[in-house]
Amino acid sequence: MAEMRVSIEDPQGDVLSFDSSGRLPTVQPAAAVLxxxxxxxxxxxxxxxxxxxPSGxxxxxxxxxxxxxxxxxxxxxxxxxxxxDANSNWHTLSSSSSLxxxxxxxxxSVGHGMAQHGDMIAAGGSYRFTWTVTGAPTTCSFQIAMSGR
Known part of the structure; x- marks a missing residue:
C-alpha cells in the first residue's frame, strides 16, 4: 500500500505536507519571480x-x-x-557559464538547500547582477531572470 500524504496550501502558495505517520518532513514555499x-x-x-x-x-x-x-x-x-556585505563590498555568490x-x-542556483551553491543569502540585504562582456562584440543582447523561495 502506498504511503498516504496530506498537504495543505495557503493563499500564498506555501505547502505544508504531513506523511502517513503525522510527521512534517518538509515545508516548501512556492517559487516567486524576484x-x-x-x-x-x-x-x-x-x-x-x-x-x-526579499525577506523569507x-x-x-x-x-x-x-x-x-x-x-x-x-x-x-x-x-x-x-x-x-555590511561594509558595502560586493561579493559574487555564483555565476553563469560563459555564453x-x-x-x-x-x-x-544559490542558497539554502541548493546542491551546487549553499552560500548564505542576507534577507533584506542588497544584491545585483553583473556581467562581463569579452571579445568586443558589435551586437550583444541577453536577459536575466531570477525566481526564488
Whole structure:
C-alpha cells in the first residue's frame, strides 16, 4: 500500500505536507519571480542597479538567455549574482557559464538547500547582477531572470 500524504496550501502558495505517520518532513514555499527583464542590448561589462533581497527567501534560481551575440573576436558573456556585505563590498555568490553563441542559455542556483551553491543569502540585504562582456562584440543582447523561495 502506498504511503498516504496530506498537504495543505495557503493563499500564498506555501505547502505544508504531513506523511502517513503525522510527521512534517518538509515545508516548501512556492517559487516567486524576484527579478525579470526583457532582452537588453549590452556590448560592454556592467551591472544592474542594486535590489533589496526579499525577506523569507533563502534560495534562488537564475537564468540567463542570450538573444544576439556577434562581431568582435570570440565574443562571450558571463553573468554573476552579487551580494553586498555590511561594509558595502560586493561579493559574487555564483555565476553563469560563459555564453558564446547567440542562442545560448545558462542557469545557476544559490542558497539554502541548493546542491551546487549553499552560500548564505542576507534577507533584506542588497544584491545585483553583473556581467562581463569579452571579445568586443558589435551586437550583444541577453536577459536575466531570477525566481526564488
Amino acid at each position: 527579478y525579470s527583464e526583457t532582452a537588453t542590448s549590452r556590448t560592454t561589462s556592467g551591472s544592474t542597479s542594486s535590489q533589496t533581497w 527567501v533563502s534560495a534562488c534560481w537564475v537564468s540567463v538567455n542570450m538573444s544576439t551575440l556577434s562581431g568582435g573576436t570570440t565574443p562571450a558573456v558571463t553573468v554573476a549574482l552579487q551580494q553586498q 558564446s553563441t547567440s542562442s545560448g542559455s545558462s542557469n545557476f
